[in-house]
Amino acid sequence: MSSRELAEIKATAGRYKIQALESRKKLLRALATTDRHIARVYNNALQRVLAAYQANRGIESLLEAIDEDFKGSILFDDLRLEIENAISTGAAAGINFSEYVSLDVLRAAGIETAPMLKSFYFQRQRAVAACYAKIYKDGLTISNRIWRISQETRDSMKAIVQVGVGEDAVKVARALETYVNQGAAVTSAKFPNMMRRMGSRIPQNIDYNALRLARTELTAAYGEATIASAKASPAIKKVRWVLSNTHPRTDICDQYAHGGENGDGIYNAGDCPISPAHPNCLCTIQPAPEDIDSLIKRLKEWKKEPSSQKDIEKWYNSHYKPFEG
DSSP: OOHHHHHHHHHHHGGGHHHHHHHHHHHHHHHHHHHHHHHHHHHHHHHHHHHHHHHSOSHHHHHHHHHHHHHTTHHHHHHHHHHHHHHHHHHHHHHHHHHHHHHHHHHHTTOOOHHHHHHHHHHHHHHHHHHHHOOOTTSOOHHHHHHHHHHHHHHHHHHHHHTTTTSOHHHHHHHHHHHHHHOHHHHHHHSHHHHHHHTTSSOSSTTHHHHHHHHHHHHHHHHHHHHHHHHHOSSEEEEEEEOOTTOSSOOHHHHHHTOBTTSSSEEEGGGOOOSOSSTTOOOEEEEEEOOHHHHHHHHHHHHHOGGGOHHHHHHIIIIIGGGOO
16 A cells, blocks of 8 residues: 555544554455465365366366366356355454444433444344345346356466367366466466467466456455445545556546545445446545534533434434334
8 A cells, every 4th residue: 555545545534544544454354364275165166076087087077077176066156156255354344444433422412322233233234235236237246247257267278278189188187286376377488388288268377367357356255345434424425536556547536536526535425436437446435524522512412402403413314223122
């Protein structure tokens, strides 16, 4: 994270800058964990195929093992589980900041926090549901995409084996193992003749599309939950789009980071652009708490006379009262 990103997140979060940075760390840790888990899924698939090959040597047995693994939907089920976990983790990280701020403010005002916790749990579940309900531009759902990725994986593994027809089966198995674990570039260096025949029929990294989908859905759940929890909070009305320093070129994220009423990337929570803006986007949507001391004072006044604070009364009826009792 660049010094500019840090400065913008801290400035937006105010007295809750430590919690803001911790929420950001939760997202980055979740992404790193998801990357490792997806890699493990692919390595497990490879080991299943190689185990079947060991029991029945020969290139045909490799092809049969790949087909059998696909027919059993093992890779599909493993990928689906990891992506479901990624979405759930992303949503949990997304509500973290607004939940912390809201509970802190309510406690200071002497207001029971249990209904607020239920409200945030509800927002978290809605964020997860929104990810599953999404239909992509190509008409596919998440499940459809995972199935297609598992098909592409099968085809890539079979392509490696098929160009090895006429080669020693042990060599072909090693080439397949190298490709799954290290990618096409390393495989080309170690098995140049086979890969020359392959041409451009396989992706550089067999797990690229799975990683991209998992990361995109995790950050989508994070963004959805961040916005939803900000809207549910009594302490937050605005959020800021903080541009990631990972952008190699100007894109839509730069526009969002300089959008909003004053061109500073600050939006009303309900008007913030959808995050992520594109696959692999790592921009931050940082909730911007209002004046906390003033809010605590107004919450105390509202407790005595609800009609005295119409905005708080509206928040209460929408995001607190439904979760009482």
